[in-house]
Amino acid sequence: MLYIVGVGVAEGYLTERAIRLIKEAEVVYGSKRAVELAKKHIRGEIRVMTSFGENIYREIENEAKDKRVVVLSTGDPMVSGLGRFLKGEIEPGISSVQLALARLKLDLTDVVIVDSHARESYEEIKKALKIRRKVLVLADRNFDLKKIDEIDEKVKIIVLENLGLDNEKISDEITSDRTIVYLELI
């Protein structure tokens, strides 16, 4: 059996269901950060993933044919996570998107979410702003806020960084790879 388990965005956001699946696993895969967040519950063999891609995903699926395997995904596996790449059961986790919505007091159904983590997305963002006015961008240090300033209309910008962590910060500049940018057409 293969389970793709969300471990939450930070310490304290692991659900009881996730904990149970982690405890029952014979083998647990995950990035260094994901393993760290789940560590105290892991009883099986730990395999820290340093590379990601089709080959390793197929290997994991094969191994799961006769073992109970868990792949950890930080936050929620279905928010720019590992869920879409692996054939298994998905166990949701608390995502950085949920924390951002909580801090901004915004409803998920009022925003468009754009993934700009390790990819360019400025055109997509412009279109999303036109359709919905409010956009949450999954961003990293490479995200260029100047490109947003170049948009003709006025856009309000709020940068939310390291949500759920000790160094959580809300400001107007990007200093971290763990960043969500809120944009609103005003």
Ligand code: SAH
């Ligand atoms: N599955 C994860 C997202 C992985 S993609 C989740 O559900 O949260 C990585 C992106 O998520 C980062 O580029 C950033 O945009 C966002 N992110 C992850 N952790 C974050 C945090 N603590 N604070 C703000 N954004 C975060």
